[in-house]
Amino acid sequence: MPRILELPASEIVRKVKVQEISVEEYISECFERIRTADPKIHAFLTLTEDYALMRAREIDSRIRRGEKVGSLAGVAVAVKDNICTMGVRTTCASKMLESFIPIYDATVIERLKAQDAVIVGKTNMDEFAMGSSTEQSAFGPTLNPYDLERVPGGSSGGSAASVASFEATVSLGSDTGGSVRCPASFCGVVGLKPTYGLVSRYGLIAFANSLEQISPIGRTVADVATVMDCISGHDSRDSTSVNTGPTSLRSHLIEDVSGIRLGVPKELFGEGTEEAVSKGVWNAINRLIGLGATCEEVSLHSLKYALASYYIIAMSEASSNLARYDGLRYGFRLEDDDCDWSEAYSRNRREGFGPEVKRRIMLGTYALSAGYYNQYYLRAQRVRTLIRQELSRVFKNFDLLASPTMPILPYRLGEKLRDPLEMYMCDVDTVTANLAGIPAVSIPCSSHQGLPIGVQFMAPPFREDLLIRVSYTLEKNLELDLKPAV
Amino acid sequence: MHVETVPELKVKIGLEVHCQLTNLKSKLFCSCSADYRDSEPNTHICPVCMGMPGTLPVLNRKAVEDAIMIALALNMQVSSRTLFYRKNYFYPDMPKNFQISQYDRAGGVPIAKDGYVTIDGGRKVRISRLQLEEDPGKLVYEGTIETSKATLVDYNRAGVALAEIVTEPDITSPREARIFLQKLRSILEHLGVSSGELEGSMRCDANISIEGGTRVEVKNISSFKEVERALNFEMTRQRSLIRKGLRIGRETRHWDELRRVTVTLRVKEEEEDYRYFPEPDLVPILISREDVERLRASMPELPDSRKRRLMEQYGISMQNAEVLTDNKALAEFFEACAANYSRPDLLSNWIVGDLLSYLYDMGLELRETKLTPQHMVGMLRLIDDGTISGKIGKEVLKEIMVTGEAPENVVKARGLIRISDREYLERLTDRVFEENPKAVKDALKDEKAVRFLVGQLMKLTEGKADPQLANILVRNRLKASAGK
Numbered sequence: 001m002p003r004i005l006e007l008p009a010s011e012i013v014r015k016v017k018v019q020e021i022s023v024e025e026y027i028s029e030c031f032e033r034i035r036t037a038d039p040k041i042h043a044f045l046t047l048t049e050d051y052a053l054m055r056a057r058e059i060d061s062r063i064r065r066g067e068k069v070g071s072l073a074g075v076a077v078a079v080k081d082n083i084c085t086m087g088v089r090t091t092c093a094s095k096m097l098e099s100f101i102p103i104y105d106a107t108v109i110e111r112l113k114a115q116d117a118v119i120v121g122k123t124n125m126d127e128f129a130m131g132s133s134t135e136q137s138a139f140g141p142t143l144n145p146y147d148l149e150r151v152p153g154g155s156s157g158g159s160a161a162s163v164a165s166f167e168a169t170v171s172l173g174s175d176t177g178g179s180v181r182c183p184a185s186f187c188g189v190v191g192l193k194p195t196y197g198l199v200s201r202y203g204l205i206a207f208a209n210s211l212e213q214i215s216p217i218g219r220t221v222a223d224v225a226t227v228m229d230c231i232s233g234h235d236s237r238d239s240t241s242v243n244t245g246p247t248s249l250r251s252h253l254i255e256d257v258s259g260i261r262l263g264v265p266k267e268l269f270g271e272g273t274e275e276a277v278s279k280g281v282w283n284a285i286n287r288l289i290g291l292g293a294t295c296e297e298v299s300l301h302s303l304k305y306a307l308a309s310y311y312i313i314a315m316s317e318a319s320s321n322l323a324r325y326d327g328l329r330y331g332f333r334l335e336d337d338d339c340d341w342s343e344a345y346s347r348n349r350r351e352g353f354g355p356e357v358k359r360r361i362m363l364g365t366y367a368l369s370a371g372y373y374n375q376y377y378l379r380a381q382r383v384r385t386l387i388r389q390e391l392s393r394v395f396k397n398f399d400l401l402a403s404p405t406m407p408i409l410p411y412r413l414g415e416k417l418r419d420p421l422e423m424y425m426c427d428v429d430t431v432t433a434n435l436a437g438i439p440a441v442s443i444p445c446s447s448h449q450g451l452p453i454g455v456q457f458m459a460p461p462f463r464e465d466l467l468i469r470v471s472y473t474l475e476k477n478l479e480l481d482l483k484p485a486v
Numbered sequence: 487m488h489v490e491t492v493p494e495l496k497v498k499i500g501l502e503v504h505c506q507l508t509n510l511k512s513k514l515f516c517s518c519s520a521d522y523r524d525s526e527p528n529t530h531i532c533p534v535c536m537g538m539p540g541t542l543p544v545l546n547r548k549a550v551e552d553a554i555m556i557a558l559a560l561n562m563q564v565s566s567r568t569l570f571y572r573k574n575y576f577y578p579d580m581p582k583n584f585q586i587s588q589y590d591r592a593g594g595v596p597i598a599k600d601g602y603v604t605i606d607g608g609r610k611v612r613i614s615r616l617q618l619e620e621d622p623g624k625l626v627y628e629g630t631i632e633t634s635k636a637t638l639v640d641y642n643r644a645g646v647a648l649a650e651i652v653t654e655p656d657i658t659s660p661r662e663a664r665i666f667l668q669k670l671r672s673i674l675e676h677l678g679v680s681s682g683e684l685e686g687s688m689r690c691d692a693n694i695s696i697e698g699g700t701r702v703e704v705k706n707i708s709s710f711k712e713v714e715r716a717l718n719f720e721m722t723r724q725r726s727l728i729r730k731g732l733r734i735g736r737e738t739r740h741w742d743e744l745r746r747v748t749v750t751l752r753v754k755e756e757e758e759d760y761r762y763f764p765e766p767d768l769v770p771i772l773i774s775r776e777d778v779e780r781l782r783a784s785m786p787e788l789p790d791s792r793k794r795r796l797m798e799q800y801g802i803s804m805q806n807a808e809v810l811t812d813n814k815a816l817a818e819f820f821e822a823c824a825a826n827y828s829r830p831d832l833l834s835n836w837i838v839g840d841l842l843s844y845l846y847d848m849g850l851e852l853r854e855t856k857l858t859p860q861h862m863v864g865m866l867r868l869i870d871d872g873t874i875s876g877k878i879g880k881e882v883l884k885e886i887m888v889t890g891e892a893p894e895n896v897v898k899a900r901g902l903i904r905i906s907d908r909e910y911l912e913r914l915t916d917r918v919f920e921e922n923p924k925a926v927k928d929a930l931k932d933e934k935a936v937r938f939l940v941g942q943l944m945k946l947t948e949g950k951a952d953p954q955l956a957n958i959l960v961r962n963r964l965k966a967s968a969g970k
Contacts, residue, residue, distance in 0.1 A: 084539065090539070090540075100539065102539070102540065104538075104540075104541075202540070202542050205540045206539075206540070209767050237542060238767075239544055240767065240768075317763075319761075320761070323574060323582065323583035323584055324537045326576070326583060328639075329536065341637065342576065345576060368574070368761035370759045370761075373761075373762075
């Protein structure tokens with residue numbers, strides 16, 4: 001594999017700008033790599049090779065002419081297939097949207113393009129982002145680059161696997177309850193879920209609006225910071241977007257954790273946590289203590305109810321969001337139309353959605369129904385408020401909270417498919433950040449039998465800078481022996 | 487035969503009015519033009535109002551200002567914080583299969599609540615709630631619902647801002663319902679937020695119950711005239727059920743405009759569950775006291791104060807002032823005329839009496855006629871200076887409403903000028919006397935016969951003879967014959 005594919009984004013931009021390499025060469029190498037690796041891992045659903053090469057040549061010629069280029073000039077980006085790309089089909093890994101081609105770019109895509117990033121393709125995911133293993137894709141699963149018999153995590157499995165296997169330099173995923181941090185952990189890469197409202201959701205096909213954020217994935221903390229600085233900041237098309245400018249996280253790539261107060265919530269090292277995971281995470285925490293951080297165990301009682309509350313809210317919102325897919329205006333539509341609209345809707349939805357999507361629509365519909373609304377949805381919202389309050393109290397005494405990202409190591413394909421509840425339980429450590437709207441990062445901290453283990457840090461709202469600083473320090477001070485199998 | 491007189495049972499009516507905020511340039515949550523009438527189907531749409539995957543709504547703040555102005559005009563309490571909710575149900579006229587609305591059940595906070603409208607010189611109809619929501623699209627059928635091969639959908643209307651205004655059941659007759667709606671429309675027009683003249687811009691559902699009975703909802707009523715008709719039908723239906731000792735079921739009925747009957751749409755037991763929950767893509771609407779006061783200060787004159795002003799400024803009767811201000815266009819027309827005419831009381835009688843009844847007969851709105859204030863005043867001056875009679879004036883008015891001709895020209899072209907030529911009329915009087923010898927004989931002692939002779943003279947001149955002069959000439963001629 002050519003060394004250029006291993007370089008961080010900032011190095012690629014530098015080399016491209018001084019014409020040490022051309023964008024065209026580098027992008028061509030990416031597609032060579034995809035042709036070798038992707039038949040094994042299936043990270044991509046759609047490749048945009050012609051478009052990417054055209055963009056590459058265009059950026060090259062601007063550089064040759066001495067014109068200004070953007071902060072991500074030439075960098076190959078893979079994009080999760082629930083983020084709308086103008087003219088490029090956006091399927092949500094669902095038969096329902098198999099042929100859906102948006103006529104608009106998501107705000108994040110506009111911003112990437114404005115900084116001359118090059119989109120190489122759309123990545124696989126659990127259908128409508130509903131899952132934690134990328135096995136729920138209507139187009140077949142993605143496999144873990146470290147072990148082709150294991151899942152890459154999900155739902156942004158394709159985005160994490162593509163970066164882990166050097167098919168792209170960075171990628172975008174979306175994180176509703178851990179959908180970026182989970183695959184980042186399983187694939188040995190860095191994933192950052194920003195504070196709710198920091199990145200525009202315009203163009204992100206909604207699963208659970210109040211929880212999710214588009215989130216960057218990279219092989220290094222610096223790459224994640226670079227992408228965040230490009231995509232973050234207010235967007236008038238998203239009413240929930242906060243009124244701040246873009247982040248400047250690159251200026252927080254500082255190797256210094258002295259005086260940082262880490263809290264370790266007991267509840268996030270629950271009984272389902274595998275020993276290897278627990279050991280790996282404590283190893284990282286101890287490393288930080290060695291570098292000047294302090295650490296204390298804390299208890300957050302409300303977290304016991306986080307998972308239940310998360311699933312009720314996410315499914316409720318999903319049941320309403322996905323109502324629009326009826327086949328009338330776009331998307332999957334059965335040929336046989338000789339029936340009334342209501343029957344046609346039922347048939348289109350019955351055929352177009354996969355089993356996990358249907359399960360969540362039904363559960364969400366139930367939770368919002370008259371007579372159950374108070375018992376489920378409202379109660380879940382009250383838990384959410386409690387969690388927020390408890391976290392804001394805890395953050396008075398701690399700068400960050402540390403925990404495993406996933407309680408378990410990457411598991412074998414099919415292992416958890418039969419019992420949805422078992423699959424849901426895997427999100428136990430990640431959902432808290434989404435419920436509270438706070439930022440969280442997963443970075444590789446250890447490995448067990450060649451499988452990556454991720455540590456998660458959570459910070460108060462808008463303190464991505466702290467996450468970046470601590471992650472960067474850890475990254476510089478851990479010697480990890482992680483080599484993908486592809 | 488013994489007839490038992492039963493006092494009619496009282497009727498209670500509540501209305502739910504949906505008014506499009508037609509002054510807005512764009513829809514409630516996207517930048518599509520809201521001025522969709524007369525456009526090709528599905529040309530006023532964008533990814534947002536079509537609910538395309540990934541798109542998000544952004545609130546049109548001007549719609550909130552409109553709603554606050556309406557709330558103030560209806561004497562309502564404006565909320566300081568209110569939320570949008572999703573109302574979930576599948577229907578092809580809704581691109582997202584949910585409607586962004588507000589929560590109308592217990593615990594919901596609308597933009598404003600608890601106000602009233604004064605009608606018929608003092609009675610109050612309480613307004614319980616005002617909320618904002620998006621209009622759905624429109625289903626279009628080829629021919630009728632029954633014969634159409636397919637249902638077509640036009641989404642031009644989808645997402646247009648609606649203000650929903652809900653009354654308490656304070657209305658006591660179908661006629662009063664119509665009067666209330668007229669008043670409401672006039673208020674909205676004075677505010678400049680909604681033009682009730684546009685087709686489908688004000689739509690209405692009604693709840694009606696007979697004293698002690700169950701409430702029945704009537705939907706699909708397209709105009710104020712239809713509201714009165716539908717409610718009259720429903721009131722009669724319910725009363726006759728009660729007389730027969732039958733129970734009135736709680737249900738929703740549909741007004742069939744063609745057959746002029748209400749028919750069952752659904753019985754209440756199978757009422758839909760809309761699974762309301764707060765719209766997560768929008769943030770709460772915060773309305774500060776300052777916002778409210780700023781809008782209050784900028785409020786235009788409303789019908790009630792305009793009515794008082796018209797009475798004071800022009801000395802017209804309260805009844806006339808009320809009728810004039812029930813319709814903004816009419817009030818404006820009156821004032822435009824009054825600026826150039828010295829007898830406003832007479833003017834107001836003409837507008838409230840003749841003009842309105844012609845409009846009603848023609849089934850037209852004032853703006854749909856070609857009548858201008860200049861022509862109206864011109865016509866009145868022709869009467870004042872004796873060129874035409876009042877009766878001819880009515881004919882002239884009808885004609886200039888349709889043709890837009892100047893009244894002087896109409897009078898000239900049709901030879902309607904009053905005949906005051908004494909010699910000419912005397913010759914005609916001779917003819918009348920020759921042709922009606924019996925009446926002449928009777929006229930010596932019977933006043934009725936005198937009037938008959940004057941009438942005959944008027945008839946010979948097609949009504950154009952100066953009536954006073956005709957009267958004098960007939961009487962003179964009678965005296966002359968009596969003296970013979």
